[in-house]
Structure formats: C-alpha cells, structure tokens
Amino acid sequence: KSKEDALLTVEEAMALLKGKNRATLWRWEKRGYLAPMRSGKRCLYRKSDIEHLLTNSTN
Template identity: 50%
Template sequence: MYNIQNLINSGIDNLQVVVSVTDLKEFALSLIDEAKNIVPEKEDKELTAMETAKILGVSTNTLWRWERDGYLIPKRVGKRPVYFQSQIDSLKK
C-alpha cells in the first residue's frame, strides 16, 4: 500500500488516486511537522506601552485611543497593558 508521500516521490505525473480521509489527514499532519522543522517558532517579545509608543512614534495617549477604537488591543496584566512585537510588526506593514 502506498502513502501519499510515496506517490509524490515516485515521479509519476499523470496518476489519479482515491485517497481516504485518514490518509489525507496523515499527509497534512506530516507536512505541518515538516514545516515546523523548517521555520522555528520565535518568541513574541512583550513590550510596555512606553516601548510600544516609542517604536511606533506615537504617544501613550494615542495607544489608549487605538485600544478604545479597536485598532491595537493590548493584553492586560492587571491594569497594565502589554503589547507584542508581532502586533507592532503587523502595523508597520
């Protein structure tokens, strides 16, 4: 019995196959595992409101307005807002 990866590696171009849901799921999970090994997960740096404001070139009042308007929502640790580097990076794009 062939698995999907073996069929792909066989080099046969014009082949039609019927795949079970289980085999398809197994193949998808193997691709995910392979991708995780290629691109290591990076830790998302936590930033204070002051650090975030400085990076973005805005005031902390602007950050508060952005939170109120739903533009940039921080995580709350107690009452202290914590921003993540990934949030900042997505705003800069």
C-alpha cells in the first residue's frame, strides 16, 4: 500500500483535518465527500480522501 492509501481512524482523520470534529466527518460522509470503510465497529477513512478534502477546502 502507498502512503496515500493508508487508512485512518476517526481520531487520526480529525487530527489531519486540524480540529474538525466527528460531526464534520459525519456530515461529509452523508454529503458523499467521504466514503469510510467499516471494520466491525471501527470506521476508517482513506488518507488520500482526507487530503483531497483539505486541498479542495470543502465545508
């Protein structure tokens, strides 16, 4: 796997998004900006998806 394809936990995703909270992640998921992967009860996000949101400044 490349670094861009790394999977992040909710906490890691929030840290990468510099202060965004779980509600923001949930809202972006509902709007189709993020497509998390589920592993049991865990929700994982692709690092490349998070970085794409950062470069496109989606609110």
